[in-house]
Amino acid sequence: GAGVSQSPSNKVTEKGKDVELRCDPISGHTALYWYRQSLGQGLEFLIYFQGNSAPDKSGLPSDRFSAERTGGSVSTLTIQRTQQEDSAVYLCASSRDNSGNTIYFGEGSWLTVV
């Protein structure tokens, strides 16, 4: 597709289970970002990938969160041993590079931990 694609769009999981969220960036975009949008917290930066460089993981809230980007394209955000406070919309975004080009967001994956 033409835009950033995320799956699943909605996920309900039980507390303590692991979840994986997938992001397929716009073709040719080398920069990829994950953000979290939760009630009362606004939009928080989680992690940033640029080409083959080491990712900026400074926004990950705990060691239960991890992300990888295979082949410089698709990315997976993994949350282990989910907690109720992990409930949020997880947004993926991409841009052509990191030189100030427009960042395009996907529609997000809505995670609910029960």
Add this chain to the structure above:
Amino acid sequence: GNSVTQMEGPVTLSEEAFLTINCTYTATGYPSLFWYVQYPGEGLQLLLKATKADDKGSNKGFEATYRKETTSFHLEKGSVQVSDSAVYFCALSDSSYKLIFGSGTRLLVRP
């Protein structure tokens, strides 16, 4: 640290009213400033941006001017429509990739 402060919503207006959503920022150096919009059920979309002082970003009738002296980037539109109902986010980028967002302002336009 760097931060963005937006006026709290919701903002409720009648169609054709004038809109202002205030945004101020705290940053070192010279950040780029953005307004993003999130329509119901959709993802975030870039509405407009400005990359240096006194720049004016504009799109779809919306405007915002980068005011370094007041550290502000207020969003304005002269005549809102029902279709403008959405959540608006002010954001800054100080490192060319990491966006720092305000808390968002919900706009509701009534016919």
